Amino acid sequence: MKPALRAWRIGRVLLRYRLDALLDGTAAERWLRLARPFVPRATAGIAQLPRGARLRLALQELGPIFVKFGQILSTRRDLVPADIADELSLLQDRVAPFDGDLARGIVERALGLPVAEAFAMFDTTPLASASIAQVHAATLPGSGREVVVKVLRPGIRRQIAQDVALLRVLASIVDRTHPAADKIRPQAVVSEIEYTLDAELDLQREGGNASVLRRFWEGSDDLYVPEVIWSHTGEHVLTLERVHGIPSDDVAALDAAGIDRRALAAKGVRV
Numbered sequence: 018m019k020p021a022l023r024a025w026r027i028g029r030v031l032l033r034y035r036l037d038a039l040l041d042g043t044a045a046e047r048w049l050r051l052a053r054p055f056v057p058r059a060t061a062g063i064a065q066l067p068r069g070a071r072l073r074l075a076l077q078e079l080g081p082i083f084v085k086f087g088q089i090l091s092t093r094r095d096l097v098p099a100d101i102a103d104e105l106s107l108l109q110d111r112v113a114p115f116d117g118d119l120a121r122g123i124v125e126r127a128l129g130l131p132v133a134e135a136f137a138m139f140d141t142t143p144l145a146s147a148s149i150a151q152v153h154a155a156t157l158p159g160s161g162r163e164v165v166v167k168v169l170r171p172g173i174r175r176q177i178a179q180d181v182a183l184l185r186v187l188a189s190i191v192d193r194t195h196p197a198a199d200k201i202r203p204q205a206v207v208s209e210i211e212y213t214l215d216a217e218l219d220l221q222r223e224g225g226n227a228s229v230l231r232r233f234w235e236g237s238d239d240l241y242v243p244e245v246i247w248s249h250t251g252e253h254v255l256t257l258e259r260v261h262g263i264p265s266d267d268v269a270a271l272d273a274a275g276i277d278r279r280a281l282a283a284k285g286v287r288v
Contacts, residue, residue: 023179027079034063034075069104076108081148081173082180084108085210096201112148117141120153120168127251135249137161149173149217154259157246163259164246167220174218181211220255227257239284 063071076087090097091105121132121141132139136155143151144165150173153166188203216222224245231242241260249256263270265285271278 024183027183030075030078034071036068036072036075067100067104069098069101072101073104073108076105077111080112080176080180081214082177082184082210084148085213086184086206089206089209096197112146114143114146114151115170117143117153119171120151123168123171124166124254127254128249134158136164136166139166149214150220155256157249164249164256165259166249167255167257169218169220169253177214177218181207181214184210219252221250221252224250224255224257240288 063074066074073087076083087105087108091102091108094102097105118141120143121139124132124135124139128135135158137158138154138156140154143153145152148170150167150169153168155164155166156162157164184207185204188207191201191203192198224247227242228245231244234240234242243257243260246256246258263274263276265271265281268278271281
């Protein structure tokens with residue numbers, strides 16, 4: 018997507034969620050005012066939401082760069098009102114999955130062989146999907162070992178690069194026009210987002226970090242780190258052994274399994 022079109026889409030989303038009021042007195046607000054007649058009015062459901070909730074939903078719709086931006090802002094309570102910071106702390110990076118056949122193609126290009134040879138089974142329906150990658154269940158040939166395969170979204174590098182460039186422009190405007198720019202340090206915020214996402218885009222690096230963590234915790238009763246299957250891992254694909262468990266926030270399931278939540282919390286503190 019060309020930068021101008023992406024900027025227009027961002028503006029439409031901000032207006033649709035009635036966020037132009039948050040930019041009063043800025044250059045961006047004046048630009049949005051010109052665009053307002055061309056954007057449908059917010060639905061009653063959106064209009065009735067608190068401003069923090071509207072901002073959170075807009076950032077989720079805009080994608081990974083903006084989700085990270087919101088997550089960082091949620092920690093800056095010295096700059097962001099409490100009601101907005103509370104909502105931004107709820108940001109979750111969940112989006113609709115991309116086509117499983119596309120994922121299959123990415124895996125085949127990354128591994129250099131057909132999925133039917135690389136895996137005894139590869140489920141094209143993902144287990145989970147986020148804005149940068151999605152995860153598929155699979156089994157290894159011969160052993161039948163269960164694994165999960167993390168696959169980068171197609172085109173995600175280009176989208177992130179374009180969004181970072183746009184954020185750099187916005188940050189430079191804030192630097193020049195916002196009275197608290199020295200406290201906000203917008204360029205530093207953008208750099209932090211860029212660094213974080215750059216690490217998430219390299220699945221080989223993620224696998225290396227996981228392997229280091231696994232060696233560190235090997236033999237521990239407190240934490241188990243899944244093994245990286247390096248023969249099935251590349252820059253765009255990461256394969257790990259599949260570990261079945263209970264999410265720590267699923268209280269009912271923890272209680273049903275007879276897990277001592279107090280002891281679990283104590284382990285979490287130690288880790």
